[in-house]
Amino acid sequence: MAATKKKMNTYLKFGLKMTAFAIGGGIVGFCSVYFKIGSLGSVFKTAADAVRAHLLEIQAFFLIASVLIGEPVLYQLRTMGRALADADDEEGDRLEYKMEWLGSVGTVSSIAGMVLAMVFLSTGYSMDYIESLSASEDSVLCLIFVLFILDCIYNGFWQVRYVKTLQKIYPRQNADIASMKFQEQWLENCDEAEREMIYQASYKSRLALHKLVSFLSAAAMLCHLFWNTGIMAVVMVGIIWIALTVTYCHACVKKKGSKLNT
Amino acid sequence: MPLNNRLKEHRARLGINQSELGKRSGVSRQTISLIERGDYSPSITLALKLAKIFEVAVEDIFSYEEDEEN
Numbered sequence: 320m321a322a323t324k325k326k327m328n329t330y331l332k333f334g335l336k337m338t339a340f341a342i343g344g345g346i347v348g349f350c351s352v353y354f355k356i357g358s359l360g361s362v363f364k365t366a367a368d369a370v371r372a373h374l375l376e377i378q379a380f381f382l383i384a385s386v387l388i389g390e391p392v393l394y395q396l397r398t399m400g401r402a403l404a405d406a407d408d409e410e411g412d413r414l415e416y417k418m419e420w421l422g423s424v425g426t427v428s429s430i431a432g433m434v435l436a437m438v439f440l441s442t443g444y445s446m447d448y449i450e451s452l453s454a455s456e457d458s459v460l461c462l463i464f465v466l467f468i469l470d471c472i473y474n475g476f477w478q479v480r481y482v483k484t485l486q487k488i489y490p491r492q493n494a495d496i497a498s499m500k501f502q503e504q505w506l507e508n509c510d511e512a513e514r515e516m517i518y519q520a521s522y523k524s525r526l527a528l529h530k531l532v533s534f535l536s537a538a539a540m541l542c543h544l545f546w547n548t549g550i551m552a553v554v555m556v557g558i559i560w561i562a563l564t565v566t567y568c569h570a571c572v573k574k575k576g577s578k579l580n581t
Numbered sequence: 582m583p584l585n586n587r588l589k590e591h592r593a594r595l596g597i598n599q600s601e602l603g604k605r606s607g608v609s610r611q612t613i614s615l616i617e618r619g620d621y622s623p624s625i626t627l628a629l630k631l632a633k634i635f636e637v638a639v640e641d642i643f644s645y646e647e648d649e650e651n
Contacts, residue, residue: 408599412614489609512612512621580624 351545360546371442375459378466381436385429385470389477392425393484400488418488425481429474436470511580525567532560583646584622588613591635591642606630 350356370377396418403414443449443460452460482496494504506514539552592602592613599613606613606627615621623631623643632639 408610408614411599411610415611510608510612511624511627512615513609515621 347541351541357545363546367442370439371448374439374443374463375466377439378436378463378470381432381439382466382470382473385432385473385477388428388432389425389473392421392428393477393480395421396425396481396484396488400484403488422481422485425477429477429481433471433474436467440464440467525563528563532556532563536560584619585644585646586616586619587642587644588617588631591631591637592617595635602631602634605634 399414399418399421403411403418406414440463443463449457449460479496482494486492486494492505492508494501494508498504506517509517535556536553539548539556542548543550543553592599595602597605599617600610603610603613607630608627612621612623616623628639628643632642635642
């Protein structure tokens with residue numbers, strides 16, 4: 320009886336949650352129509368035009384920022400790695416925490432820099448736009464692409480140098496970064512506590528990504544509804560959502576039939 | 582999980598640092614540090630390895646404390 324009551328409560332709670340989301344959606348829809356949010360489309364177009372007009376400066380900024388963040392991070396890591404060799408236990412803890420933090424700063428700035436450069440570049444990455452340019456504007460656009468490619472090359476090599484730096488500090492981490500199975504090799508070389516950290520961080524990432532993808536799907540649909548942005552964004556996020564779920568479920572099923580930690 | 586350990590005492594008895602113990606047991610210095618601080622409960626395999634290095638029983642290094650609720 321108690322179990323039945325608990326089950327009913329769960330269904331009721333879930334139903335209330337869904338109703339709250341539906342009411343929230345209704346309010347957003349009403350406000351969007353009432354405040355004529357559709358007219359904001361012209362604001363976004365103006366913003367995109369403004370970005371396009373300053374693409375050269377923006378791409379140069381990302382390249383310079385990548386170098387200005389990337390080089391000190393690697394230098395500090397090497398210095399700390401050398402200090403770690405002679406450090407006592409307490410100093411070792413402090414250094415390794417700082418190295419982890421610095422590595423995260425470098426990795427986030429490297430990936431975020433590259434992705435943002437790509438996002439800004441996409442404002443000028445259109446055949447309609449390219450064909451409308453004059454010869455002198457074409458050469459500027461070429462320079463913009465060169466800067467973007469240099470940014471990608473720098474950040475790609477930065478990641479290789481970061482891994483090499485870590486491998487110098489921790490020689491047992493000898494995974495081949497050029498290999499397609501680099502991540503698997505890296506995990507194999509980790510000890511049990513390091514793997515536990517990776518597993519926990521991965522699960523947390525999965526949960527965060529799941530929430531983000533559901534939010535982005537709704538956002539993409541709303542954008543298409545009000546500003547006619549096309550269904551491509553909805554399709555892309557939908558593919559990511561399905562792939563995320565299938566990959567996770569497939570890994571769970573596969574793991575059921577295999578050895579876990581031997 | 583209330584798993585207490587006397588790893589630091591045993592390590593001091595052998596006169597080795599965390600890095601050395603890590604090398605002998607096949608894990609990183611950081612993992613030894615996490616175990617000593619009680620932030621990580623090692624696997625049975627690692628606990629047995631550590632006991633072998635110190636030439637004591639696992640129970641001499643690790644002790645399990647029951648929760649009051651249990």
